[in-house]
Amino acid sequence: MATEELPVVDLDQSEDIVVQSIRSACESFGFFYLLGHGIPIEQFDSVLATSKSFFEQEDSIKAKVGPGSPGPDFRGYSPWRAIALDPNWQTGGDTREQFSIGREVSIDSKDAKQWPSILGPNKWPESTASFDGESFRRTMTSYFDTIEALGLRMLPLLALALGARPDELVSLFSPPLVTMNLNHYAREASDPAAGRLGCGAHTDYGGLTFLLTDEVPGLQVCRGRDKGESDALSFQVQDPGLLRWLTVQPRRGAFIVNTGDMLERLSNGRFKSNLHRVVVPE
Numbered sequence: 187m188a189t190e191e192l193p194v195v196d197l198d199q200s201e202d203i204v205v206q207s208i209r210s211a212c213e214s215f216g217f218f219y220l221l222g223h224g225i226p227i228e229q230f231d232s233v234l235a236t237s238k239s240f241f242e243q244e245d246s247i248k249a250k251v252g253p254g255s256p257g258p259d260f261r262g263y264s265p266w267r268a269i270a271l272d273p274n275w276q277t278g279g280d281t282r283e284q285f286s287i288g289r290e291v292s293i294d295s296k297d298a299k300q301w302p303s304i305l306g307p308n309k310w311p312e313s314t315a316s317f318d319g320e321s322f323r324r325t326m327t328s329y330f331d332t333i334e335a336l337g338l339r340m341l342p343l344l345a346l347a348l349g350a351r352p353d354e355l356v357s358l359f360s361p362p363l364v365t366m367n368l369n370h371y372a373r374e375a376s377d378p379a380a381g382r383l384g385c386g387a388h389t390d391y392g393g394l395t396f397l398l399t400d401e402v403p404g405l406q407v408c409r410g411r412d413k414g415e416s417d418a419l420s421f422q423v424q425d426p427g428l429l430r431w432l433t434v435q436p437r438r439g440a441f442i443v444n445t446g447d448m449l450e451r452l453s454n455g456r457f458k459s460n461l462h463r464v465v466v467p468e
Contacts, residue, residue, distance in 0.1 A: 195221070236325040249265065263285050289361070333366065387462065389460065393446055406434065
């Protein structure tokens, strides 16, 4: 297991240092800790607590906003093991449940009619005796807007890190297609060799991912092969056991940020969309 740590990008530093840090992190790791973002720790704590309150509900309650309920396919609740991100290696689905939120779009809008599986109204859970659905909606909508604004703030810095004009990426993400996933992992230790994982090995398809975690580690980032070349990190890897994995330690107040497939392509491969997975500790 690799012993190195993720690089750090601190937005409180000068623009030149920030741009240099982003360039180095995205070209070498594809992952970094993000500090100096200005989002209060209280908002992080509220989001994590509110997310927990939803997942504590009975499965029958959560299923009301799950598969088959009205709305886009990629919104709302996904039950345990419904998703397998590395089906060629995993022996079952990811040991997690998920709730997905996107941009609120009227079901009668042109965009929703053109892309009904990904655009439309969100699937919001109703209140129960032990769950405040309206508070959940307010908290998650506010956080969604906060992260979208942070992503747009990062675009000029990413462009500068690529040697482009600051506005060169902005038009490509206007408006951005933003998805927010809440993930809850089972208290079941992963066994990667047996194909049992909290989240199977994958790369992210979008531009940037901002990950907020609690204090429990689990994310692992691929750092190359034990044998052979280190740049062939893709779904063509048949045995994740041949790869070296870095366990990323949670860092309170920091995001874990990674570049996705879209940004890798836009950068002509300079910025890495790195393979990663979740291994639930014992």
